Amino acid sequence: MHWLYTLMPVAGVEIAWPGLVILGLGVGMIAGFFGMGGGWMVTPGLNILGFPMAFSIGTGIAQMQGPSLVSTLRHAKFGNVDYKLGIVMIAGTVGGFEPGAQLVMWLERHGRVDAYVQYGYLALLTLIAWLVFTDVARKRSKERAARATGQALDSTAAGIEWHKTLHKIKIPPVVYFPKAGIRCSIWLPMMVSFVTGLMAGFLGIGGGLIRMPALIYLVGCPTHVAVGTDLFEVTISGLYGAASYSYKGRTELLAAVIMIIGAAIGAQIGSVATKYVKGYGIRVFFGVAVIGCALSIVLKLISSAVPGARVFLDEVATVLILGLVGVLSLYIFLRFLQGVRAELAAKKQAVQITV
Amino acid sequence: MRDWCIKWTRGAVLLLTAATAAPGAGRIVLVADSRLFSGWRAWWCNLYNDSLFWFAVLTIVILPALGLAMSKVTDAIMKRIGINLKSRVPTEH
Numbered sequence: 001m002h003w004l005y006t007l008m009p010v011a012g013v014e015i016a017w018p019g020l021v022i023l024g025l026g027v028g029m030i031a032g033f034f035g036m037g038g039g040w041m042v043t044p045g046l047n048i049l050g051f052p053m054a055f056s057i058g059t060g061i062a063q064m065q066g067p068s069l070v071s072t073l074r075h076a077k078f079g080n081v082d083y084k085l086g087i088v089m090i091a092g093t094v095g096g097f098e099p100g101a102q103l104v105m106w107l108e109r110h111g112r113v114d115a116y117v118q119y120g121y122l123a124l125l126t127l128i129a130w131l132v133f134t135d136v137a138r139k140r141s142k143e144r145a146a147r148a149t150g151q152a153l154d155s156t157a158a159g160i161e162w163h164k165t166l167h168k169i170k171i172p173p174v175v176y177f178p179k180a181g182i183r184c185s186i187w188l189p190m191m192v193s194f195v196t197g198l199m200a201g202f203l204g205i206g207g208g209l210i211r212m213p214a215l216i217y218l219v220g221c222p223t224h225v226a227v228g229t230d231l232f233e234v235t236i237s238g239l240y241g242a243a244s245y246s247y248k249g250r251t252e253l254l255a256a257v258i259m260i261i262g263a264a265i266g267a268q269i270g271s272v273a274t275k276y277v278k279g280y281g282i283r284v285f286f287g288v289a290v291i292g293c294a295l296s297i298v299l300k301l302i303s304s305a306v307p308g309a310r311v312f313l314d315e316v317a318t319v320l321i322l323g324l325v326g327v328l329s330l331y332i333f334l335r336f337l338q339g340v341r342a343e344l345a346a347k348k349q350a351v352q353i354t355v
Numbered sequence: 356m357r358d359w360c361i362k363w364t365r366g367a368v369l370l371l372t373a374a375t376a377a378p379g380a381g382r383i384v385l386v387a388d389s390r391l392f393s394g395w396r397a398w399w400c401n402l403y404n405d406s407l408f409w410f411a412v413l414t415i416v417i418l419p420a421l422g423l424a425m426s427k428v429t430d431a432i433m434k435r436i437g438i439n440l441k442s443r444v445p446t447e448h
Binding site: 071074243247251253 | 413414430438441
Protein backbone atom coordinates (compact mmCIF):
# COMPACT_ATOMS: atom_id res chain seq x y z
CA MET A 1 0.00 0.00 0.00
CA HIS A 2 3.06 2.24 -0.17
CA TRP A 3 1.88 3.74 -3.46
CA LEU A 4 -0.91 5.49 -1.52
CA TYR A 5 1.70 7.59 0.28
CA THR A 6 3.80 10.40 -1.09
CA LEU A 7 6.73 12.21 0.51
CA MET A 8 6.18 15.95 0.79
CA PRO A 9 9.27 17.85 -0.41
CA VAL A 10 9.13 20.77 2.02
CA ALA A 11 7.42 19.41 5.15
CA GLY A 12 9.39 16.13 4.84
CA VAL A 13 6.46 13.94 5.95
CA GLU A 14 4.80 11.01 4.16
CA ILE A 15 1.12 11.72 3.49
CA ALA A 16 -1.70 9.52 2.11
CA TRP A 17 -2.62 11.41 -1.08
CA PRO A 18 -6.18 9.95 -1.39
CA GLY A 19 -6.87 11.54 2.01
CA LEU A 20 -5.87 14.92 0.56
CA VAL A 21 -8.17 14.46 -2.46
CA ILE A 22 -11.13 13.47 -0.22
CA LEU A 23 -10.51 16.35 2.21
CA GLY A 24 -10.28 18.77 -0.74
CA LEU A 25 -13.52 17.41 -2.23
CA GLY A 26 -15.45 17.87 1.04
CA VAL A 27 -14.06 21.31 1.81
CA GLY A 28 -14.61 22.43 -1.80
CA MET A 29 -18.29 21.45 -1.61
CA ILE A 30 -18.77 23.32 1.67
CA ALA A 31 -16.87 26.37 0.38
CA GLY A 32 -18.97 26.57 -2.79
CA PHE A 33 -22.23 26.06 -0.92
CA PHE A 34 -21.75 28.29 2.15
CA GLY A 35 -19.28 30.88 0.86
CA MET A 36 -16.57 30.07 3.38
CA GLY A 37 -12.92 29.27 2.84
CA GLY A 38 -13.22 26.47 5.39
CA GLY A 39 -9.93 27.04 7.21
CA TRP A 40 -11.50 25.74 10.43
CA MET A 41 -12.06 22.35 8.74
CA VAL A 42 -8.91 22.06 6.62
CA THR A 43 -6.40 22.79 9.39
CA PRO A 44 -7.40 19.89 11.70
CA GLY A 45 -7.87 17.65 8.66
CA LEU A 46 -4.32 18.23 7.40
CA ASN A 47 -3.01 17.87 10.94
CA ILE A 48 -4.65 14.43 11.21
CA LEU A 49 -3.18 13.36 7.88
CA GLY A 50 0.26 14.03 9.37
CA PHE A 51 1.27 17.64 8.70
CA PRO A 52 2.80 19.70 11.52
CA MET A 53 0.38 22.43 12.70
CA ALA A 54 2.16 25.40 11.05
CA PHE A 55 2.15 23.57 7.67
CA SER A 56 -1.51 22.60 8.18
CA ILE A 57 -2.49 26.28 8.56
CA GLY A 58 -0.28 27.53 5.70
CA THR A 59 -1.26 24.77 3.25
CA GLY A 60 -4.92 25.12 4.21
CA ILE A 61 -4.91 28.83 3.42
CA ALA A 62 -2.95 28.30 0.18
CA GLN A 63 -5.26 25.58 -1.19
CA MET A 64 -8.27 27.80 -0.39
CA GLN A 65 -7.46 29.86 -3.49
CA GLY A 66 -8.46 26.97 -5.78
CA PRO A 67 -12.01 26.26 -4.54
CA SER A 68 -12.76 29.92 -3.77
CA LEU A 69 -11.73 30.98 -7.28
CA VAL A 70 -13.73 28.16 -8.92
CA SER A 71 -16.79 28.94 -6.75
CA THR A 72 -16.54 32.71 -7.30
CA LEU A 73 -16.48 32.23 -11.09
CA ARG A 74 -19.46 29.86 -10.94
CA HIS A 75 -21.46 32.13 -8.60
CA ALA A 76 -20.61 35.12 -10.82
CA LYS A 77 -22.25 33.34 -13.77
CA PHE A 78 -25.37 32.79 -11.64
CA GLY A 79 -25.37 36.53 -10.83
CA ASN A 80 -24.52 35.92 -7.16
CA VAL A 81 -21.37 38.08 -6.91
CA ASP A 82 -21.70 41.81 -6.27
CA TYR A 83 -18.18 42.91 -7.27
CA LYS A 84 -18.88 46.55 -6.38
CA LEU A 85 -19.86 45.56 -2.83
CA GLY A 86 -16.92 43.13 -2.66
CA ILE A 87 -14.38 45.81 -3.63
CA VAL A 88 -15.83 48.30 -1.10
CA MET A 89 -15.61 45.61 1.59
CA ILE A 90 -12.01 44.65 0.77
CA ALA A 91 -10.88 48.11 1.93
CA GLY A 92 -12.58 47.60 5.29
CA THR A 93 -11.41 43.98 5.67
CA VAL A 94 -7.75 44.84 5.01
CA GLY A 95 -7.98 47.90 7.28
CA GLY A 96 -9.46 45.83 10.10
CA PHE A 97 -7.27 42.71 9.79
CA GLU A 98 -4.00 44.29 10.91
CA PRO A 99 -5.35 45.98 14.12
CA GLY A 100 -6.93 42.59 14.98
CA ALA A 101 -3.57 40.83 14.51
CA GLN A 102 -1.85 43.59 16.54
CA LEU A 103 -4.37 43.03 19.34
CA VAL A 104 -3.28 39.37 19.42
CA MET A 105 0.39 40.48 19.66
CA TRP A 106 -0.54 42.84 22.55
CA LEU A 107 -2.42 40.07 24.37
CA GLU A 108 0.49 37.70 23.74
CA ARG A 109 2.81 40.12 25.58
CA HIS A 110 0.38 40.11 28.51
CA GLY A 111 -0.12 36.31 28.42
CA ARG A 112 -3.31 34.20 28.04
CA VAL A 113 -3.74 35.01 24.34
CA ASP A 114 -4.96 31.46 23.56
CA ALA A 115 -7.76 31.61 26.10
CA TYR A 116 -8.90 35.10 25.00
CA VAL A 117 -8.96 34.05 21.34
CA GLN A 118 -10.82 30.81 22.08
CA TYR A 119 -13.40 32.54 24.31
CA GLY A 120 -13.80 35.30 21.71
CA TYR A 121 -14.30 32.70 19.00
CA LEU A 122 -16.85 30.82 21.09
CA ALA A 123 -18.82 33.99 21.92
CA LEU A 124 -18.89 34.94 18.25
CA LEU A 125 -20.00 31.50 17.05
CA THR A 126 -22.74 31.39 19.72
CA LEU A 127 -23.97 34.79 18.52
CA ILE A 128 -23.97 33.66 14.86
CA ALA A 129 -25.81 30.41 15.66
CA TRP A 130 -28.38 32.35 17.75
CA LEU A 131 -28.84 34.84 14.89
CA VAL A 132 -29.36 32.14 12.26
CA PHE A 133 -31.87 30.08 14.24
CA THR A 134 -33.76 33.13 15.59
CA ASP A 135 -34.02 34.38 12.02
CA VAL A 136 -35.38 31.03 10.80
CA ALA A 137 -37.85 30.82 13.73
CA ARG A 138 -39.11 34.39 13.12
CA LYS A 139 -39.52 33.74 9.39
CA ARG A 140 -41.56 30.60 10.14
CA SER A 141 -43.73 32.49 12.61
CA LYS A 142 -44.33 35.23 9.96
CA GLU A 143 -45.28 32.50 7.45
CA ARG A 144 -47.73 30.97 9.94
CA ALA A 145 -49.26 34.38 10.67
CA ALA A 146 -49.64 35.10 6.94
CA ARG A 147 -51.19 31.66 6.34
CA ALA A 148 -53.67 32.24 9.18
CA THR A 149 -54.91 35.39 7.45
CA GLY A 150 -55.10 33.55 4.13
CA GLN A 151 -52.22 35.48 2.54
CA ALA A 152 -48.87 34.34 1.18
CA LEU A 153 -45.70 35.80 2.67
CA ASP A 154 -43.58 37.96 0.34
CA SER A 155 -40.72 35.83 -1.07
CA THR A 156 -38.18 38.50 -0.06
CA ALA A 157 -39.37 38.63 3.57
CA ALA A 158 -36.81 37.74 6.22
CA GLY A 159 -36.96 36.84 9.91
CA ILE A 160 -34.38 39.30 11.22
CA GLU A 161 -34.41 42.61 9.36
CA TRP A 162 -31.77 44.71 11.12
CA HIS A 163 -30.46 45.82 7.73
CA LYS A 164 -33.64 47.81 7.13
CA THR A 165 -32.87 49.99 10.18
CA LEU A 166 -29.20 50.32 9.15
CA HIS A 167 -30.20 51.33 5.60
CA LYS A 168 -32.06 54.33 7.07
CA ILE A 169 -28.73 55.87 8.15
CA LYS A 170 -27.96 57.87 5.01
CA ILE A 171 -24.45 59.24 5.63
CA PRO A 172 -23.18 60.31 2.17
CA PRO A 173 -22.18 58.93 -0.25
CA VAL A 174 -25.21 56.66 -0.64
CA VAL A 175 -24.46 53.91 -3.15
CA TYR A 176 -26.56 51.36 -5.04
CA PHE A 177 -25.23 47.79 -5.20
CA PRO A 178 -26.99 46.28 -8.22
CA LYS A 179 -26.56 42.53 -7.71
CA ALA A 180 -27.41 42.70 -4.01
CA GLY A 181 -30.24 45.10 -4.87
CA ILE A 182 -29.53 47.39 -1.92
CA ARG A 183 -29.07 51.15 -1.61
CA CYS A 184 -27.21 52.29 1.48
CA SER A 185 -24.46 54.54 2.79
CA ILE A 186 -21.05 53.30 1.60
CA TRP A 187 -19.97 53.50 5.27
CA LEU A 188 -22.27 50.61 6.22
CA PRO A 189 -20.45 47.83 4.25
CA MET A 190 -17.11 49.51 5.03
CA MET A 191 -17.75 49.53 8.79
CA VAL A 192 -19.17 45.98 8.73
CA SER A 193 -16.13 44.68 6.82
CA PHE A 194 -13.78 46.61 9.13
CA VAL A 195 -15.32 44.93 12.19
CA THR A 196 -15.39 41.47 10.54
CA GLY A 197 -11.77 42.02 9.37
CA LEU A 198 -10.80 43.02 12.91
CA MET A 199 -12.38 39.83 14.28
CA ALA A 200 -10.77 37.71 11.54
CA GLY A 201 -7.35 39.20 12.37
CA PHE A 202 -7.93 38.63 16.09
CA LEU A 203 -9.14 35.06 15.67
CA GLY A 204 -6.65 34.16 12.95
CA ILE A 205 -9.21 32.97 10.40
CA GLY A 206 -10.08 33.92 6.82
CA GLY A 207 -13.31 35.56 7.94
CA GLY A 208 -15.93 33.83 5.75
CA LEU A 209 -17.61 32.39 8.82
CA ILE A 210 -18.24 35.93 10.15
CA ARG A 211 -18.65 37.85 6.87
CA MET A 212 -21.38 35.63 5.39
CA PRO A 213 -23.91 36.26 8.23
CA ALA A 214 -22.79 39.92 8.48
CA LEU A 215 -23.59 40.38 4.77
CA ILE A 216 -27.06 38.90 5.31
CA TYR A 217 -28.11 40.44 8.63
CA LEU A 218 -26.30 43.80 8.65
CA VAL A 219 -25.78 44.73 4.99
CA GLY A 220 -29.01 43.11 3.80
CA CYS A 221 -27.75 40.87 0.98
CA PRO A 222 -29.95 38.01 -0.25
CA THR A 223 -28.42 34.67 0.91
CA HIS A 224 -27.14 33.62 -2.53
CA VAL A 225 -25.47 37.01 -3.15
CA ALA A 226 -23.94 36.90 0.36
CA VAL A 227 -22.41 33.48 -0.49
CA GLY A 228 -21.02 34.64 -3.86
CA THR A 229 -19.70 38.01 -2.64
CA ASP A 230 -18.12 36.42 0.42
CA LEU A 231 -16.31 33.92 -1.82
CA PHE A 232 -14.90 36.81 -3.83
CA GLU A 233 -13.55 38.28 -0.56
CA VAL A 234 -12.15 34.87 0.48
CA THR A 235 -10.28 34.64 -2.85
CA ILE A 236 -8.60 38.02 -2.28
CA SER A 237 -7.82 37.53 1.44
CA GLY A 238 -6.70 33.93 0.71
CA LEU A 239 -4.15 35.29 -1.77
CA TYR A 240 -2.69 37.53 0.93
CA GLY A 241 -2.72 34.67 3.47
CA ALA A 242 -1.04 32.27 1.02
CA ALA A 243 1.68 34.82 0.20
CA SER A 244 2.30 35.50 3.89
CA TYR A 245 2.53 31.83 4.93
CA SER A 246 4.57 30.85 1.85
CA TYR A 247 7.06 33.63 2.61
CA LYS A 248 7.33 32.22 6.12
CA GLY A 249 8.08 28.85 4.48
CA ARG A 250 5.03 27.04 5.85
CA THR A 251 3.24 26.00 2.66
CA GLU A 252 3.41 22.59 1.01
CA LEU A 253 2.65 23.18 -2.66
CA LEU A 254 2.40 19.48 -3.59
CA ALA A 255 -0.31 18.88 -0.96
CA ALA A 256 -2.20 22.01 -2.04
CA VAL A 257 -2.05 20.89 -5.70
CA ILE A 258 -3.39 17.40 -4.84
CA MET A 259 -6.16 18.97 -2.72
CA ILE A 260 -7.16 21.36 -5.50
CA ILE A 261 -7.99 18.40 -7.78
CA GLY A 262 -10.70 17.33 -5.31
CA ALA A 263 -11.55 20.87 -4.21
CA ALA A 264 -12.23 22.17 -7.73
CA ILE A 265 -14.74 19.35 -8.36
CA GLY A 266 -16.25 19.85 -4.91
CA ALA A 267 -16.50 23.63 -5.36
CA GLN A 268 -18.41 23.17 -8.64
CA ILE A 269 -20.82 20.72 -7.00
CA GLY A 270 -21.31 23.04 -3.99
CA SER A 271 -21.87 26.15 -6.14
CA VAL A 272 -24.27 24.41 -8.53
CA ALA A 273 -26.16 22.90 -5.54
CA THR A 274 -27.09 26.45 -4.38
CA LYS A 275 -29.27 26.60 -7.52
CA TYR A 276 -31.52 23.93 -6.11
CA VAL A 277 -31.69 25.02 -2.46
CA LYS A 278 -33.71 27.93 -1.06
CA GLY A 279 -31.87 30.74 0.74
CA TYR A 280 -33.23 29.67 4.11
CA GLY A 281 -32.13 26.06 3.51
CA ILE A 282 -28.57 27.35 3.14
CA ARG A 283 -28.93 29.44 6.33
CA VAL A 284 -30.10 26.46 8.43
CA PHE A 285 -27.19 24.24 7.37
CA PHE A 286 -24.79 27.14 7.88
CA GLY A 287 -26.12 27.33 11.45
CA VAL A 288 -25.48 23.60 11.91
CA ALA A 289 -21.88 24.04 10.68
CA VAL A 290 -21.40 26.93 13.15
CA ILE A 291 -22.72 24.84 16.07
CA GLY A 292 -20.34 21.98 15.16
CA CYS A 293 -17.44 24.43 15.04
CA ALA A 294 -18.45 25.92 18.42
CA LEU A 295 -18.68 22.43 19.99
CA SER A 296 -15.16 21.59 18.81
CA ILE A 297 -13.89 24.78 20.51
CA VAL A 298 -15.73 23.91 23.75
CA LEU A 299 -13.93 20.55 23.68
CA LYS A 300 -10.59 22.31 23.13
CA LEU A 301 -11.28 24.63 26.10
CA ILE A 302 -12.20 21.68 28.34
CA SER A 303 -9.08 19.82 27.20
CA SER A 304 -6.84 22.74 28.22
CA ALA A 305 -8.60 22.89 31.62
CA VAL A 306 -8.35 19.11 32.17
CA PRO A 307 -4.81 18.12 31.10
CA GLY A 308 -5.44 14.42 31.85
CA ALA A 309 -8.12 14.17 29.19
CA ARG A 310 -6.35 16.38 26.63
CA VAL A 311 -5.42 13.68 24.10
CA PHE A 312 -8.87 12.09 24.22
CA LEU A 313 -10.79 15.39 23.96
CA ASP A 314 -8.57 16.70 21.14
CA GLU A 315 -9.27 13.50 19.21
CA VAL A 316 -13.02 13.84 19.85
CA ALA A 317 -12.88 17.49 18.58
CA THR A 318 -11.08 16.39 15.43
CA VAL A 319 -13.51 13.52 14.77
CA LEU A 320 -16.38 15.97 15.32
CA ILE A 321 -15.04 18.42 12.73
CA LEU A 322 -14.28 15.75 10.15
CA GLY A 323 -17.65 14.06 10.82
CA LEU A 324 -19.32 17.42 10.23
CA VAL A 325 -17.41 17.89 6.96
CA GLY A 326 -18.56 14.39 5.90
CA VAL A 327 -22.23 14.91 6.80
CA LEU A 328 -22.46 18.40 5.25
CA SER A 329 -20.72 17.28 2.05
CA LEU A 330 -23.05 14.29 1.76
CA TYR A 331 -26.08 16.56 2.20
CA ILE A 332 -24.79 18.99 -0.45
CA PHE A 333 -23.99 16.14 -2.86
CA LEU A 334 -27.45 14.60 -2.44
CA ARG A 335 -29.16 17.99 -3.02
CA PHE A 336 -26.97 18.44 -6.11
CA LEU A 337 -27.96 15.00 -7.46
CA GLN A 338 -31.67 15.62 -6.79
CA GLY A 339 -31.53 19.04 -8.43
CA VAL A 340 -29.65 17.82 -11.51
CA ARG A 341 -32.06 14.90 -11.94
CA ALA A 342 -35.08 17.24 -11.73
CA GLU A 343 -33.49 19.75 -14.14
CA LEU A 344 -32.64 17.08 -16.72
CA ALA A 345 -36.11 15.51 -16.42
CA ALA A 346 -37.72 18.95 -16.96
CA LYS A 347 -35.52 19.54 -20.03
CA LYS A 348 -36.43 16.12 -21.47
CA GLN A 349 -40.12 16.82 -20.91
CA ALA A 350 -39.85 20.23 -22.60
CA VAL A 351 -38.19 18.60 -25.65
CA GLN A 352 -40.91 15.91 -25.84
CA ILE A 353 -43.66 18.58 -25.70
CA THR A 354 -42.08 20.57 -28.58
CA VAL A 355 -41.67 17.39 -30.65
CA MET B 356 8.88 67.19 -8.14
CA ARG B 357 12.40 65.68 -8.37
CA ASP B 358 12.61 65.45 -4.55
CA TRP B 359 9.24 63.76 -4.45
CA CYS B 360 10.42 61.21 -7.09
CA ILE B 361 13.63 60.50 -5.14
CA LYS B 362 11.70 60.06 -1.87
CA TRP B 363 9.18 57.79 -3.56
CA THR B 364 11.92 55.67 -5.18
CA ARG B 365 13.76 55.37 -1.84
CA GLY B 366 10.54 54.28 -0.16
CA ALA B 367 9.83 51.72 -2.88
CA VAL B 368 13.38 50.32 -2.67
CA LEU B 369 13.09 50.05 1.12
CA LEU B 370 9.76 48.27 0.84
CA LEU B 371 11.12 45.90 -1.81
CA THR B 372 14.20 45.17 0.29
CA ALA B 373 12.02 44.46 3.32
CA ALA B 374 9.79 42.21 1.23
CA THR B 375 12.63 40.22 -0.32
CA ALA B 376 14.85 40.07 2.78
CA ALA B 377 15.48 36.72 4.44
CA PRO B 378 13.22 35.88 7.38
CA GLY B 379 14.24 37.55 10.64
CA ALA B 380 16.83 36.09 12.97
CA GLY B 381 15.51 34.03 15.85
CA ARG B 382 12.75 32.48 13.74
CA ILE B 383 12.83 28.72 13.18
CA VAL B 384 14.39 28.17 9.73
CA LEU B 385 13.39 24.96 7.97
CA VAL B 386 15.50 23.34 5.27
CA ALA B 387 14.04 21.00 2.64
CA ASP B 388 16.17 17.91 2.03
CA SER B 389 16.60 17.95 -1.76
CA ARG B 390 18.81 14.81 -1.69
CA LEU B 391 15.68 12.67 -1.25
CA PHE B 392 14.16 13.85 -4.54
CA SER B 393 14.87 14.15 -8.23
CA GLY B 394 13.41 16.23 -11.07
CA TRP B 395 10.98 19.06 -10.27
CA ARG B 396 10.66 18.10 -6.62
CA ALA B 397 14.42 18.50 -6.08
CA TRP B 398 14.27 21.84 -7.93
CA TRP B 399 11.35 22.92 -5.71
CA CYS B 400 13.32 21.98 -2.55
CA ASN B 401 16.28 24.02 -3.78
CA LEU B 402 14.05 26.99 -4.55
CA TYR B 403 12.61 26.75 -1.01
CA ASN B 404 16.10 26.70 0.47
CA ASP B 405 17.43 29.51 -1.76
CA SER B 406 14.66 32.11 -1.84
CA LEU B 407 11.40 32.11 0.11
CA PHE B 408 10.39 35.20 -1.85
CA TRP B 409 10.34 33.35 -5.20
CA PHE B 410 8.89 30.28 -3.47
CA ALA B 411 5.98 32.46 -2.29
CA VAL B 412 5.56 34.16 -5.69
CA LEU B 413 5.40 30.83 -7.53
CA THR B 414 3.00 29.35 -4.96
CA ILE B 415 0.50 32.20 -5.35
CA VAL B 416 0.77 32.04 -9.15
CA ILE B 417 0.54 28.24 -9.57
CA LEU B 418 -2.44 27.61 -7.25
CA PRO B 419 -4.95 30.10 -8.74
CA ALA B 420 -3.81 29.11 -12.27
CA LEU B 421 -4.44 25.45 -11.45
CA GLY B 422 -7.79 26.36 -9.87
CA LEU B 423 -8.75 28.21 -13.05
CA ALA B 424 -7.70 25.27 -15.27
CA MET B 425 -9.62 22.79 -13.12
CA SER B 426 -12.63 25.10 -13.23
CA LYS B 427 -12.58 24.95 -17.07
CA VAL B 428 -12.37 21.13 -16.99
CA THR B 429 -15.23 20.75 -14.48
CA ASP B 430 -17.27 23.33 -16.42
CA ALA B 431 -16.93 21.22 -19.55
CA ILE B 432 -18.00 18.07 -17.65
CA MET B 433 -21.06 19.78 -16.11
CA LYS B 434 -22.08 21.22 -19.49
CA ARG B 435 -21.79 17.74 -21.02
CA ILE B 436 -24.11 16.37 -18.32
CA GLY B 437 -26.61 19.04 -19.41
CA ILE B 438 -26.71 21.35 -16.37
CA ASN B 439 -27.59 24.99 -17.01
CA LEU B 440 -24.54 26.81 -15.71
CA LYS B 441 -25.51 30.32 -16.72
CA SER B 442 -28.54 31.16 -14.61
CA ARG B 443 -30.57 30.28 -11.58
CA VAL B 444 -34.10 31.21 -10.63
CA PRO B 445 -34.02 33.74 -7.77
CA THR B 446 -36.21 32.25 -5.07
CA GLU B 447 -36.07 34.08 -1.75
CA HIS B 448 -34.04 36.47 0.42
